[in-house]
Amino acid sequence: MYKFLLGCLLVSLQLIICIQSVQLGQWPSESKTAYAVFDESNEEFVIVNHEPTRDKYVAGAKFANAINQTGWATFEVWTNGNFPDTVQSKAAGFLEGYLTHELIYFSYLNTLQDYCKGRDGYCSKLRTFLATNTKWVNKMYTKLRNTSPFWHQVGLFYEQMEGMATGWEKAAMNTGHSMGNYGLMWFNIFGDMEEFEQMFASQKAGKDWRLNKVGRRHMAASCSALIKVLPDGSDIYTSHVTWNGYESMIRILKKYSFEVHRTAADDSAVIPGHSMSFSSYPGLLYSGDDFSVISSGLVSMETTIGNNNVELFKYIKPTGQVLEGVRSMVANRLASNGKEWTEVFSRHNSGTYNNQWMIVDYKLFKPLKPLRDGLFWVLEQLPTLIESRDMTDVLRSQSFWPSYNSPYFTTIFNLSGVPALVEQYGDWFTYDKTPRALIFNRDQSKVTDMDSMIRMMRYNDYRNDPLSRCEKCEPKYSGENAISARNDLNPANGTYPFHALSHRSHGATDCKVTSHQLMTSLDFIAVGGPTFDSLPAFRWSESDFSNLSHIGHPDLWKFEPVQTKWTL
Template sequence: MNNLHRLCLLLSLSLLLISVQSAELVPESESRTAYAVFDENNEEFVIVNHEPPRDKYVAGAKFTNSINQTGWANFEVWTNGNFPDTMQSKAAGFLEGYLTHELIYFSYLNTLQDYCQGRDGYCSKLRTFLSTNTKWVNKMYKKLRGKSPFWHQVGLFYEQMEGMATGWEKAAVNTGHSMGSYGFLWFNIFGDMEEFEQMFAPQQLNKDWRINKIGRRHMVASCSALIKVLPETSDIYTSHVTWNGYESMIRILKKYSLEVHQTADEDSALIPGHSMSFSSYPGLLYSGDDFTVISSGLVSMETTIGNNNEELFKYIKPTGQILEGVRSMVANRLASTGKEWTDVFGRHNSGTYNNQWMIVDYKLFKPGKPLRDGLFWVLEQLPTLIESRDMTDVLRSKSFWPSYNSPYFPTIFNLSGTPALVEKYGDWFTYDKTPRALIFNRDQSKVNDMDSMIKMMRYNDYRNDPLSRCDKCDPKYSGENAISARNDLNPANGTYPFHALSHRSHGATDCKVTSHQLMSSLDFIAVGGPTYDSLPAFRWSESDFTNLSHIGHPDLWKFQPVQTKWTL
């Protein structure tokens, strides 16, 4: 920012501050738009509730809490490229922390509040790891961001998180809410926690301990995904279904539009992924599901493959590595192609939150034309190893790519320890014979429009579908064995060969789909809550999970699909 700009800002700030109103909770289903102006005298951001002149505000945002109406809240933030990248990132985080304050607090109460209760030893080890890792990351990006696009974007991620904490605390002055000793980094490592729990508390994994309430769990499937080429290559649909604990169902559809540069040099080009929309959670700076539609023309998504090889945990270190969510957001910002995405994501691999990533490059898709090389890349990750490949040929030959928490690449499959699970439990842990693989293979040909795609992804007929059968279960089926799981419907007094198939507050908690036309405007269609296509809708008051915190949730989860509609 030049001196003349600073002077103009200071001269006008006193007038703008007259319109500043104190923090107010946003009434449900009502929208609020706010702007962040930087007060240089006090070196802090100030909330302004009407639109200032373009050159006066660093960022603007709109928030709508419509969870009881649609199953989703909506948050959109945009920044002003006339200001430095660091200031833009902090302002974007500040507005999100401030405007979504209440939902962040609800999510904390439902998923994180008691995470360390009775687990002091585990959490002490985790805090030490995170502290050491954060110090190393801060050192590296301050040293290298001036010339490295990768490290500049890492730095901006942490600065956006810093801004989010500041905005949340500003709102907390009026609400009195507190999240104790948990910082926003805890929200942003919910996937990495799967490995941390196995590393730092292996003796407790076999006890009655709700491992990682805000994320995944060892040996438990999480997420289904499908990429489907329509007949005559008229379109490609990219879809993702999150599987998670029902406590996590406070969800936000987000769009970030940040006018930041590839390096700290403001003369460098804007990042390819300057704008992106995604399904997410309160307090997260990335999707976490993951499902992201990006201005570069890419769509990135994943399903978790996990790591059951304990020998690999020794390679997870607090220095030299960057946690998964940070790397995924940096790749989303910097990459213009699927190959670039995999290259960026593979840097400083942490070996935590191990997933099968799928990257679709819609720039290479032309309706009615043959699929071009590079359109579809797949990456799988474990500690010490990342394998990626252009898999467009599979879409050409089969017209679809399914994903369901099983590694595809043989090297990853074998190194992950999955063969031992196959030997112990059978086909459920294989790549090609697990129930969802068989269901996708049988039913994907029925997809010919958006309605049939959503029906495919919300499918669960576990009592009647022979592919959902579980011979070692009593009764002989499981709501886990479907594209959209409903484990709450499994009998609590049933018997199951392993935990994933049992009665629990876990299942598919959403569905997202985009298409060639939708993604051109960074839009997608989303459905909130567990599937009810051929099943009763989930209702907290009729479940046996009412002792689980679900503050801020609607009682009945029965919502129709909604299409995103962004301000910008």
């Protein structure tokens, strides 16, 4: 445990030292380091465990599995700009696939292994869609990457995934592990699967539990987020809480540092987002939560808004569109400001994994100074439609922006089909009267430092808080109705008006927060596992979900916050 020096401010010519006490867990001190050297004679990467001279290695990486100690594994990879961009990307993926091989396999066993069992028709349609989409994407980036920054970065994403598959397979030669008919693409579409599940009509009576293992369950909230300007204007905190199935809690904090260029042309500039840190999962090449701290000075994050308008699914096509996770990473790499981020992300909208994205440009923030236009952008997506806007005025007027899976923009709200849910179920599906909206509005003023921000984001007092009350539930509450959900604590024999409020293996599985000071070094503070601030910590052996696969998990999820400490 130690005290974290959050920052120092010069105010009215008097130096004021601001020390924020945050009890932090131990960042893993033991790690594996490896380098990828390209063997030209065999056209393959070779793993070496000592640092070669810079002219020899394409990429280096560090990996540590401290899930049992902190709730997190960590992975950091950096590449050498003396090599072509495609080689750098493949080498980075190769090292990640090789070093995180075991966690990828555990995640496969916990979330994907039985995904297609009993529904071959659905999975056949999904595989056909993915194959057609990948073929079209490959054609586009092969043709356009010399002149198009967008398509070059798309190509690098797929080449990094190719490298990851090669690294995974190399490690599997020693372990004998196999993922059957599932490739790494399946890990990278876990958000898009919400739409694919509904498009291809995969749900069957008594089988909808699978929806929570990879995709996001229909009509269920997932994630809370808050951007908060401190009362004295000294800082802006940006925080995100992931909601997901507890089977998904093998998590990795990652940092990518790539010396790649805007296009494949030799004379193009290095990308603004050449380095970024983010919370993620085994096998993913982007955050997936999503929460990313970027060298361009941007922080990007989202909460899922979904799509309940079945008429829009016909606009989701395997050609002409790029999947959401790919576009989010391309925007993270290419954008220098919030407006650019929304423009890049809007290209070739897939209409899958529909979110409210929030982009904070910390370059425009000056402590104790008025907020500058362009500091905060919001984007919301549906099939055929993206709406985005500079929302800095909202931060000026109310000092915070909350996000909780409900569309803000009226056009998006109406087109998404949410009004029908409001009519059927009431205020829970509204933007301004849903429980988390009311809790954020009531409690955000209590945030004055890092401790209070983490408490805000980990908050759940569902049995006592009147804003968590559920009149149509029996008993009259739900652990869903809080900033950090704990659906496992809802009585299994209770009654609930819709599934999201019920007893299930689902809840807030983390918390991440960064600040003006932290993000300058691409750092953030993270807490792993379901909240236990005022509730019993989650323990697999004492839950009624112990039959769910949770290989590689600690039994007891009770961890302190950790602060990232990157090598580069």
